[in-house]
Amino acid sequence: MSGVGDEKLVRRAQAGSREAASALFTRHGEDTWRLAFLLVGDRADADDITQDAWERAFRGLSRFEGRSAFRTWIRRIVVNRASEYLRRERRRPDRVPLASDLADPQEDLAASAGEVIAAIRALSPDRRIAVVLHHWVGLTVADCASVLEVPAGTVQSRLARAMNDLRSTLGVTP
Amino acid sequence: VRDLETTIRRSRPDATPNRRRLEEIRTAALDALPSAATIARGRVRRRLILAVEVAAAIAVVAVLVVLVIAVPSDEPASPPTPSLPSGWREHRDPASGVDVWVPPGWGVAPTRLASALADPHEILSMGTGPLAAGGPCGNEATRAIRGAAPAGAFVSVQERSIASSAGGFREVSPALTPRDYPSRPRHFDLRKAASAQPMFGCVGSAKVDVWWIPFREGERAFYLLVALGDKAPATLRAATKRVVDSLAFADGRTVGMGPWMRLADPRWSGASRTYRDRSVLQVATVPLPARITNDLDGQQDRLGPGDLQISVIEFISRPHPADPPAGRLPVQLTREDFKGPRYEFQSTTALAVRYFRYGPDTVMRVHVALGPADTPGQAVSSEQRLPEDADRLIEEANDVLSTLVPAGRAARR
Numbered sequence: 001m002s003g004v005g006d007e008k009l010v011r012r013a014q015a016g017s018r019e020a021a022s023a024l025f026t027r028h029g030e031d032t033w034r035l036a037f038l039l040v041g042d043r044a045d046a047d048d049i050t051q052d053a054w055e056r057a058f059r060g061l062s063r064f065e066g067r068s069a070f071r072t073w074i075r076r077i078v079v080n081r082a083s084e085y086l087r088r089e090r091r092r093p094d095r096v097p098l099a100s101d102l103a104d105p106q107e108d109l110a111a112s113a114g115e116v117i118a119a120i121r122a123l124s125p126d127r128r129i130a131v132v133l134h135h136w137v138g139l140t141v142a143d144c145a146s147v148l149e150v151p152a153g154t155v156q157s158r159l160a161r162a163m164n165d166l167r168s169t170l171g172v173t174p
Numbered sequence: 175v176r177d178l179e180t181t182i183r184r185s186r187p188d189a190t191p192n193r194r195r196l197e198e199i200r201t202a203a204l205d206a207l208p209s210a211a212t213i214a215r216g217r218v219r220r221r222l223i224l225a226v227e228v229a230a231a232i233a234v235v236a237v238l239v240v241l242v243i244a245v246p247s248d249e250p251a252s253p254p255t256p257s258l259p260s261g262w263r264e265h266r267d268p269a270s271g272v273d274v275w276v277p278p279g280w281g282v283a284p285t286r287l288a289s290a291l292a293d294p295h296e297i298l299s300m301g302t303g304p305l306a307a308g309g310p311c312g313n314e315a316t317r318a319i320r321g322a323a324p325a326g327a328f329v330s331v332q333e334r335s336i337a338s339s340a341g342g343f344r345e346v347s348p349a350l351t352p353r354d355y356p357s358r359p360r361h362f363d364l365r366k367a368a369s370a371q372p373m374f375g376c377v378g379s380a381k382v383d384v385w386w387i388p389f390r391e392g393e394r395a396f397y398l399l400v401a402l403g404d405k406a407p408a409t410l411r412a413a414t415k416r417v418v419d420s421l422a423f424a425d426g427r428t429v430g431m432g433p434w435m436r437l438a439d440p441r442w443s444g445a446s447r448t449y450r451d452r453s454v455l456q457v458a459t460v461p462l463p464a465r466i467t468n469d470l471d472g473q474q475d476r477l478g479p480g481d482l483q484i485s486v487i488e489f490i491s492r493p494h495p496a497d498p499p500a501g502r503l504p505v506q507l508t509r510e511d512f513k514g515p516r517y518e519f520q521s522t523t524a525l526a527v528r529y530f531r532y533g534p535d536t537v538m539r540v541h542v543a544l545g546p547a548d549t550p551g552q553a554v555s556s557e558q559r560l561p562e563d564a565d566r567l568i569e570e571a572n573d574v575l576s577t578l579v580p581a582g583r584a585a586r587r
Binding site: 013016018021022025026029030033034037038041043044045046047048049050051052054055056057058059060061114116117120131135136163166167170172 | 177178179181182183185186187189190191192195196198199200202203204205206207208449450463465467468475476
């Protein structure tokens with residue numbers, strides 16, 4: 001199904017075609033995982049968010065009306081799941097690992113995070129998401145607005161505030 | 175600003191997903207894809223199940239009525255059961271679903287002794303000696319086993335969790351079920367000890383004989399561990415044999431690799447998963463994916479009318495000012511618990527969240543979700559979203575929750 005467009009694959013998947021749904025996952029699964037990882041910085045949580053997003057996407061595929069591209073839609077779901085995760089993480093008390101041998105800490109973003117990455121992780125969820133989408137994923141402001149379902153001006157103001165925060169955290173003079 | 179933007183772009187971490195995990199995610203996601211035929215079949219099946227349940231209930235009531243009328247009143251209602259020996263007492267643990275006879279001079283450990291053991295998990299430990307926790311091998315209560323030397327006894331029962339997802343039982347042995355365990359023998363054979371097994375090397379030079387007996391009873395799979403000092407008198411050996419033969423287990427299946435629950439009703443399914451810093455357990459009246467996720471808040475979509483889902487997350491956490499007030503076990507919910515704040519992720523389900531702290535470092539959150547009402551409507555509060563059969567669903571949830579046992583070291587059994 002490599003030559004078939006997303007739109008046709010979505011229609012077939014909506015009719016119950018697992019093959020078409022699988023093709024959609026083949027096309028976008030890895031990108032969505034990478035987006036989740038960039039947003040939350042932890043491989044296991046990125047796995048969970050990706051799985052949850054795709055389960056939701058397939059379960060609710062009948063509600064997808066094609067007003068945006070499928071890629072934008074699935075990205076939006078990933079961002080929403082990651083956003084809930086980040087907000088929950090901020091409310092969650094500091095935790096101590098139950099068993100340090102269950103995962104390789106070297107694989108996690110936190111373990112190899114440089115100063116900039118750490119500063120981005122310290123941003124509020126909305127600003128962090130804007131920075132990740134725009135600067136790391138490479139979306140335009142308009143595309144960010146489409147994924148986030150907010151006006152482009154809101155994206156711009158989040159990015160501007162994020163840059164102020166980052167300058168302050170990193171000690172960069174304007 | 176441009177320099178900073180360039181720095182940010184260059185700092186982008188490069189990561190690729192684990193291929194095997196990605197395939198697992200694909201499978202789980204495809205399983206969530208409904209077909210029109212499935213939806214139609216599901217509706218028909220639910221109606222059929224309801225009709226069969228009603229018919230079965232009527233039949234059961236009719237049979238009971240006939241039996242009550244037919245049985246002469248001067249006959250005993252049940253066959254005679256072996257009586258408790260004089261001076262012994264009965265220990266009952268409804269949460270773990272295990273009963274046992276306790277001889278005089280024996281004690282039952284109030285907490286688990288093998289604290290590092292996640293699956294199988296310890297459901298009972300008792301003996302004559304000091305019931306000390308831990309020891310050189312965290313997976314076994316080696317201090318207590320050593321305490322059986324030279325003339326004492328120690329008995330421990332561990333239960334295998336049958337439904338676990340990534341990182342646990344199924345990942346190690348995907349096909350293993352209770353049927354892979356031998357049936358419980360009529361009497362446990364304590365004649366030939368297994369002290370030479372390498373797994374008990376941690377006992378060191380203590381002179382104890384050790385038995386390690388896997389068995390199944392119903393849908394539950396167990397390991398019985400018995401340790402007897404090599405100078406244990408014959409009377410103690412006989413008492414120990416009587417103790418292990420008195421073990422009685424409630425029906426059901428046990429799920430969970432950290433916290434666990436016992437599911438008596440075959441309609442329920444369960445799955446669990448461990449992370450670096452937390453354990454997740456989920457049980458529901460709908461099929462659960464083989465690989466559950468940590469996102470307890472966002473998994474209500476799979477529920478239909480009349481469905482129930484209980485999610486538990488347990489993690490190590492120091493006390494924090496943001497902690498909500500702690501609760502305690504057993505968790506028992508009322509309609510009031512579903513009047514909490516509205517959650518943005520909620521669509522049509524009613525959700526109750528409870529929070530517990532065990533000792534200084536262990537925290538548990540319990541989420542209970544009720545399937546949506548047939549016609550969700552435009553609800554303005556959680557209370558209005560409660561389905562009509564909410565009271566029955568809450569009662570059923572409470573039955574399952576009464577079997578919840580936390581994994582925390584400080585937790586009571």
